[in-house]
Amino acid sequence: CDAALGTETRGSLMIPGFRNGVYSFKPTRGLVSRTGIIPLSSSFDAPGVLTRNPALLKEVFLSMIGVDPADDQSFELRSKESKPSRKRIILCVNRSLGEMELLQTKLRSFLAQLKLNGFEIIFIDLPEVSFDYKTISSTNIRADITKFLHRYGSDNEPRSFEGLVECYRERPHAHLYGMERLEDALAMPQIEKSELKKLVQENVVKARNLINSILDRYDADFVGFLNFVDWFSIGGGPSSTLPVSFETKPPISIMLGSRVGNDLALLDIVQEFSEVAKAAQHTDN
Known part of the structure; x- marks a missing residue:
């Protein structure tokens, strides 16, 4: 099987991508219908793709999209054409996990190859931010x-x-x-629908503002991470994982994300990154 479908809530697509060294893609929430999937969180569910071939991400995604009147979050992709994007990537680094050292050692060739291919990488410290995900998802999954x-x-x-x-x-x-x-959902006190709706809206806005503020500040379209973050699961924007170094098992992967609706441009960058990773591996060998 070259591709598999899954449902993204808090990392249920991204984390398998990291742990298995495969490509994963969670589209903007609402572009793919949730009708018929087993519900995990009606506030945050988003069907997506896991694959060993990055080209299949776009192919499968485009076959899945379409407005579904039965899904109250469903909306139509404005254009199936990717717009040229700036090749500036903001990479959020968690220094406490030794990610800067990892970048300087095992990912050195990959970063050098990115530069040769016209990419500009800007390193920033990973912002510390928390969301009410557990409260929301526990209420969701139980109901x-x-x-x-x-x-x-x-x-x-x-x-x-x-x-x-x-x-x-x-x-x-x-x-x-x-x-x-x-177990968390079973133990969590249930909250009223009106309170839940307000909490969801607050968290979605908080996540989107965080993502947009970073991209606006550095005039970029994409932000990357060496570990899973839940910003896009909550904010609803597209995200993807891809293996970039094959020195370890599983390979070292990067998570990339973008603004809501910028799915196709993100998939183009993932494809370019995958080609750069292969070139870097060839250089190392």
Whole structure:
């Protein structure tokens, strides 16, 4: 299988991309319908793509888009043509995790090759910012899964969220990831719909303002990271991971993100980065 579909909430596409050294892409929330997917967070869900071939990201994405009247967040992609973008990338570095040292050693050839290909990389310290993701997603998943199970539960499958959690507790081998999220949702006090809606709006605006402020300040279109950040999962903009150094297993990957709606330009940059990474690997060899 060269490509797989998934649902992005808080890193459920980006983190597998990092850990498995493959390409992942989460489109702008609303460009791909959520109808028919198992709901994890109705506030933040966004179907996306995992693939071993970066060219497939755009191909699969364009086959998935379209307005869906059944999805209240759905909207149409304005243009299927990518606009030329500035080749200036803001790379947010977490110094406490040793990311600057990693850039200067294992990613040195890759960065040099980027420069040869006309890219300008600006390094900044990763801003410290927190969101109310756990509160929002815990409320979402409990309500959304409850509704889902009421419809699809059976005599052999749980019909309630509490039943689902208990089922997973009894089969720990079947859920290497995700159990903590279910337990958090079960323990989290539920909040009213009006309060939840307000909290979601505040967090989305906060995330988008953070992203846009960095891009505006440095006159750039893309921002990158060496580890997962939840800015785009919450803000709703497009993000992608791609392997850039193959010295380690899994390969070292970078996460790239952009403004809401700038999906195709981001995918073009991912394609260029992948070609640069291959050239850097060839130079090292």
